[in-house]
Amino acid sequence: MGSTETIVEHCNSEAHKLVANRTLPALLASRAARNGGAPLFSDRTTTWTGADAVGIAARRAGALAAQGVKRGDHVALLCGNRTEFMEIVLGCGWLGAVVVPINTASRGLQLEHILRNCGARLLVAETQLVHAVLSLDARGLRPQTIWLIGEAGDAEAEAQETAGAAGYTAVPLPPAGEPLDAAVLADGDPFAVLYTSGTSGLSKGVVCxxxxxxxxxxxxxxxxxxxxxxxxxxxxxxxxxxxxxxxxxxxxxxxxxxxxxxxxxxxxxxxxxxxxxxxxxxxxxxxxxxxxxxxxxxxxxxxxxxxxxxxxxxxxxxxxxxxxxxxxxxxxxxxxxxxxxxxxxxxxxxxxxxxxxxxxxxxxxxxxxxxxxxxxxxxxxxxxxxxxxxxxxxxxxxxxxxxxxxxxxxxxxxxxxxxxxxxxxxxxxQKDAIRRRGENVSSFEVEQVLLSHPAVETAAVFAVKSSLAEDEVMAALVLRTGETLAPLELIRYCEPRLPYFAVPRYLDFAQELPKTENGKIQKFKLREQGVTRATWDLDASGYRLKRS
CATH class of the missing domain: 3.40.50.12780 (ANL, N-terminal domain)
Known part of the structure; x- marks a missing residue:
């Protein structure tokens, strides 16, 4: 389509057709036609106007299309707040592809489930975050290609090498491609799949x-x-x-x-x-x-x-x-x-x-x-x-x-x-939910990680109240016969396998947990008991969790 100015002119001519349309391309076109010179987005290092956003969307869509991404395809995005995040969002929306933003703290079972469930054909990830994906079993995961976001250097080269060994092809984020016309979309077409953290089971992909x-x-x-x-x-x-x-x-x-x-x-x-x-x-x-x-x-x-x-x-x-x-x-x-x-x-x-x-x-x-x-x-x-x-x-x-x-x-x-x-x-x-540090924590997913430790026989994860008006994560555990396990050893085991906010703060070790007649753990009794003098507290241990 040519220059940004040409794209904006095209949008101006099409804006009257799109004004009643509530899709991202229509909203971008309308903003560019109405107030294109005013700033729209900034990550405090780079700022875009409304007119800039149209060109960025069209050209990033071109780069995605050159990679083979088509309308309706899912593109996974593992990235913090930066302009590249929004570039991918706008490019997918312009192309008619579906962006799948992933919580940057996702690890292990949760991250693998998300990638399998969404079936993304491309993963875009910050170099500093991609190790969480490369540690997963690549078999059956569709995103064999990874675009790396970050400064070129040793970290990027190491990530590319590790990705190759793990069965992926990792390349630096490609430059903007040839601009594409916006896809003709309807209001009900999927724009994004956002994953809940799961409150009683695996994370659910919400089709938005x-x-x-x-x-x-x-x-x-x-x-x-x-x-x-x-x-x-x-x-x-x-x-x-x-x-x-x-x-x-x-x-x-x-x-x-x-x-x-x-x-x-x-x-x-x-x-x-x-x-x-x-x-x-x-x-x-x-x-x-x-x-x-x-x-x-x-x-x-x-x-x-x-x-x-x-x-x-x-x-x-x-x-x-x-x-x-x-x-x-x-x-x-x-x-x-x-x-x-x-x-x-x-x-x-x-x-x-x-x-x-x-x-x-x-x-x-x-x-x-x-x-x-x-x-x-x-x-x-x-x-x-x-x-x-x-x-x-x-x-x-x-x-x-x-x-x-x-x-x-x-x-x-x-x-x-x-x-x-x-x-x-x-x-x-209503259900067994935990809300911590502004994030929803799935008790099921935390329990699965705890149960994967060879010394743990039974685990129940539940919320106890925090002084900060949210929840803290507490786990009650029964060890296998003859096993011993230091609390900090278990925390270190959880750390690479869970988002930092899902790692339990409190641990209680018991001989048995309260159960119903059919063997289900009665978590309400554990919540009622809460933190006792015998409870181990991560915050009191002096150990600090890593956040990446």
Whole structure:
């Protein structure tokens, strides 16, 4: 198609045809035609305008096509917050391929399951992260080609050599290719597959259509009051829905997203000042962490007026706002759904997620899907008015899809209370879920790693409460007859096999675990017992987990 200017001119001529279309190519074309010169995305080293993004999408699509990637193919992406991450996302969306962002902390069983389940024909990975893939059994894994993101040097050469020995072909990230015309897509075509961390079994690949992210961007920005010229700042990972949808907020509303590599407690307010952010995003533990730090001189020097803060306990919210001047709003959404419950600053009630948003329907029900009275806890079930505002299902898991969407409602697995005035309050998870450091941890996956140790006979993993308003991971274990196992030895065994946030903090060794008559472990009894004097605590040991 030629130069970026030519691509933008083509988009301008086509924009009127695409304005009602909620696919990524249509949204990029509309932004380029409407406000192409304004900045859209930055990783604090590189910045793109809306017009730049169209050219990047078209040329990265060309490079993907040259690799043999076609419409509907899956491309796995193991990468932190950097421009290359968004290049691959935009290139896939432009081509009609499906991007599969993977949590950069994924290891072992979880990572292997994701790669097998998604069937990606190409893996794009940061050089420093690719070792997690190369340690897996390559047999049966489709992504035989790996594009490496990172500076050329010894690390890249070593990764290429290791990849070759493991049965993969690894090459540096190719340069942008010849630009392609955007694929003609429908709102319901799959845009991404995002993996939940699994709460009671293997991680599920959530198939997210293009229009779902349009509605994420539209609805979330509405509650945050995002307007043209806003600077949205996130240090949350782009491989999660929260941060990825913030790009769509910026795209649709002529704003800019700045994505930092990671959260830094000591550098958070510096980043807000330096980026001139006006809107930001935090998760549950981030607020109490900041409140626990000494007051810094720059906490009032920023321009941020509001933050989306799901999961922040109500008693921390007013203290945070009073201290640093940033208004917080809560909300409810999941990878499978959208921004379905929320509030605006003037209507926000600490301790509550908010009210049902326009365009969605919700019920609080018992185990038979019958509504429970206001003020009584039950499972939250949801549906959307707009087509494809929710995910389409779970990849390769038809039974799980039918179970979750039974009776034509999405069953969240979350226990909530709806008050008579319409405000919703989160209570807990229906199933055995653990929420730690802003991540969902699958007890099943942690248990599988523990049970793979030759000294472990039985393992049960469950949540205990953290002082930071989230959960800590605790494991109760029974060793095989005649075996001994030091707690730190088991932690070191888990470390290369689990994401760092899933490695248990607490270990209890017992002669036996409480069970039902049919042999199932009664985790509720273990939770009730919780941490005792006999419990081993990783934090108290002085050992520090590696994060890569």
């Amino acid at each position: 259509p293009h229009a779902q992210f349009y509605w994420w961007g539209k609805n979330t920005a509405r509650d945050l009051g995002v307007v043209a010229g806003d600077v949205l700042y996130t240090c949350l990972p782009l491989f999660h829905t929260n941060a990825l949808n913030s790009f769509f907020q910026a795209l649709i509303h002529d704003a800019m997203l700045v994505a930092d590599r990671r959260f830094s407690a000591s550098g958070f307010f510096d980043a807000l000042v330096e980026t001139r952010a006006t809107v930001t995003f935090v998760l549950g533990a981030m607020v109490p962490i900041q409140l626990g730090r000494p007051v810094a001189g720059n906490e009032r020097e920023h321009r941020v007026r509001i933050a989306l803060a799901p999961g922040v306990p109500g008693h921390f919210q007013q203290d945070f706002t009073s201290r640093c001047g940033i208004g917080l709003i809560d909300g409810y959404g999941s990878t499978e759904t959208n921004c379905v419950i929320s509030s605006v600053i003037g209507e926000h009630r600490p301790g509550y997620m908010g009210k049902l948003s326009a365009g969605f329907d919700a019920r609080v029900v018992d185990e038979h899907d019958q509504p429970v009275p206001d003020g009584e806890a039950g499972e939250l079930i949801l549906r959307a008015d707009e087509p494809f505002a929710f995910a389409s299902g779970y990849l390769g898991m038809a039974e799980k899809t039918v179970e979750a969407w039974r009776n034509l409602w999405f069953h969240t697995g979350d226990r909530v209370v709806r008050e008579a005035d319409g405000y919703y309050r989160f209570v807990d998870r």
